[in-house]
Amino acid sequence: MSKPPHRFWDEDDKSDSFEKYSKIRKREKGKSRASDLTTKFEVPESQWEINDSGGYFAARVVEVHKRYAFVSLEADLGTIKTNDVWLATIARKHLTARREQRNFVCVGDRVLCRPALEDELASTSELPQCMVEALAPRRTRLARRDPMTPEREHVLCSNVDQLAIVASFLMPQVKWGLIDRYLVLAESEEIRPIIVLNKRDLLEEDSGFRAKCAERIGVYQSLGYEVYCMQANAKGATRDSVTKELAAVLKGKITAFSGHSGVGKSSIINLFKPELVQAVEPDEEILYKGRHTTSYASFLKLGGGGYVIDTPGIRSFLIREDSPINLTHCFVEMRPFLGKCAFRECRHVDEPNCMVMAAVESGKISGWRYKSYLGLLLGTTGRQGRTRDLAVEEP
Ligand SMILES: Nc1nc2c(ncn2[C@@H]2O[C@H](COP(=O)(O)OP(=O)(O)OP(=O)(O)O)[C@@H](O)[C@H]2O)c(=O)[nH]1
Ligand SMILES: [Mg+2]
Ligand SMILES: [Zn+2]
Incomplete structure (x- = not known):
């Protein structure tokens, strides 16, 4: 994946502590990803069996509706034939799992499909119809949480x-x-x-x-x-x-x-x-x-x-990075200070000898970006934070 041409931390010291925290982050990230792979629906592409006899084919989800989705043929990764559109429904055997998700598939998903059988046809449609048999693990995702049911996640788009x-x-x-x-x-x-x-x-x-x-x-x-x-x-x-x-x-x-x-x-x-x-x-x-x-x-x-x-306009979305370490990592100007505060678990809120707060005071880190950090850190933890997730406080 290509990175932007210039990044703030490129010229900064990649200190031991930075490397260490990068590792911790990777490990934590791995954990949260693993839980996505609990159903039979999610199958890595390397295990997809695309045999032409069954008519199986790889496709990309291009639009999602309540009861069906539209998918486009994607023979080679990255070449999406957006003019070859199929009406897709999820194979029935998968419909009881993954209740915590609002949708089974989202726009951007890579899926394994097969043509629908006679008795599986959803409705009269001009489009050819297919069944989604498997979903490739999502490389990246944009998700939001439903404020009424915060345990439910709505993935807006992926990959x-x-x-x-x-x-x-x-x-x-x-x-x-x-x-x-x-x-x-x-x-x-x-x-x-x-x-x-x-x-x-x-x-x-x-x-x-x-x-x-x-x-x-x-x-x-x-x-x-x-x-x-x-x-x-x-x-x-x-x-x-x-x-x-x-x-x-x-x-x-x-x-x-x-x-x-x-x-x-x-x-x-x-x-x-x-x-x-x-x-x-x-x-x-x-x-x-x-x-x-x-x-x-x-x-x-x-x-x-x-x-x-x-995507339709949205007001809020879920942020996974609610631990101080992860959040600090996501504020690029704070990265150089990771692990350098007096307290190992410093949240950079009111701890003594905090390097981040010192950088804010000396003007190295802008005050309003720091306020954004505080808003996210204090607003996304705990139950109160869930509701506060909705209102983005202006720094
Ligand atoms: N003054 C001004 N109006 C603009 C400009 N660009 C778009 N608009 C208008 O802003 C309104 C909203 O534009 P959309 O492109 O529909 O906005 P959107 O972000 O797609 O909105 P949602 O689909 O509801 O999320 C329309 O009336 C546009 O004509 C601009 O540069 N200047
Ligand atoms: Mg729009
Ligand atoms: Zn600190």
């Missing part, structure tokens, strides 16, 4: 290489805390984050808000994150240099687009000539009605190469 974190400067106003939360998710899944700030046209010249945005963008860039500022609905936006730069970043990769409703995710994707043009409500009023224009995630092939997953 993406990159995460485009989309926000608009205004209408709705950018939530920096949400961006930080997404960045933690990307770091923890080890996927490349791309920050896209849209609706540049709504920024007033010389406003204090504009200056604040510039300062925050500068901090993200200094951490090695790419930030693209654009106006997706501008005339000639497809030919804009920012659009071209972004197109180059999307090429050859699978990128999920995520962010609040109404920030312009679908409008941006439409600039890249997707196979299917995404619906966009021209009326800004959708923001006030709280309606989502995109109602389910879909997998799209771009004209210039690469695939994107357009």
Whole structure:
């Protein structure tokens, strides 16, 4: 998996403690992944038996509905024939397991399918029909938790290489805390984050808000994150240099687009000539009605190469990295201080001789990023944290 061109910690000392914590993290991560593999439904691809006589074939889930999904043929890994779409249902024998999951499959999943038999046909459909027999373990995943049933996890999409974190400067106003939360998710899944700030046209010249945005963008860039500022609905936006730069970043990769409703995710994707043009409500009023224009995630092939997953706007999602070590690791500017505080288990909250807090005080770590860290650390632990998971406090 390719890494962004420049990362903050590249030039930093890869100290013993850093290596040590990296190992601990890997081990913990392995544990949480192993629990995903408890059902017969999840089978590594190396064990798939694709024999042509049974008509078995590998496919990619491109859209998920309540009772069925759409899948596209994927003979070679990475070559998804998005114009060869099948209506897929899950083989009945798998339907009792995995209750903790809201969906059995999600967009981006690699699945093993076979053509449906006569008595398995779901309904009259123009499309050929198939049964999903196995799911490949997910390489990466974007998940969120249902606030009413926090033990249930809803995986929004899987196996993406990159995460485009989309926000608009205004209408709705950018939530920096949400961006930080997404960045933690990307770091923890080890996927490349791309920050896209849209609706540049709504920024007033010389406003204090504009200056604040510039300062925050500068901090993200200094951490090695790419930030693209654009106006997706501008005339000639497809030919804009920012659009071209972004197109180059999307090429050859699978990128999920995520962010609040109404920030312009679908409008941006439409600039890249997707196979299917995404619906966009021209009326800004959708923001006030709280309606989502995109109602389910879909997998799209771009004209210039690469695939994107357009997701409906979301407000919150689950963060796995709720231990101080893991969370510190996901705030890249804190990595150099891992294991250097006086207390081995330092949470960097109120402990004496904390190197992270010292770095905040000396200005090495920005105060608002540190506040985001505190919000995530204290807000995602314990029962209270589960409900607080919903409201992203603005640092
Ligand atoms: N002023 C301004 N409006 C924009 C811009 N880009 C998109 N819009 C408008 O913002 C509204 C929402 O855009 P969408 O692309 O549907 O947003 P979305 O993020 O896909 O929203 P959901 O599908 O609900 O999650 C539409 O009315 C767009 O026309 C922009 O750069 N500037
Ligand atoms: Mg949309
Ligand atoms: Zn500390």
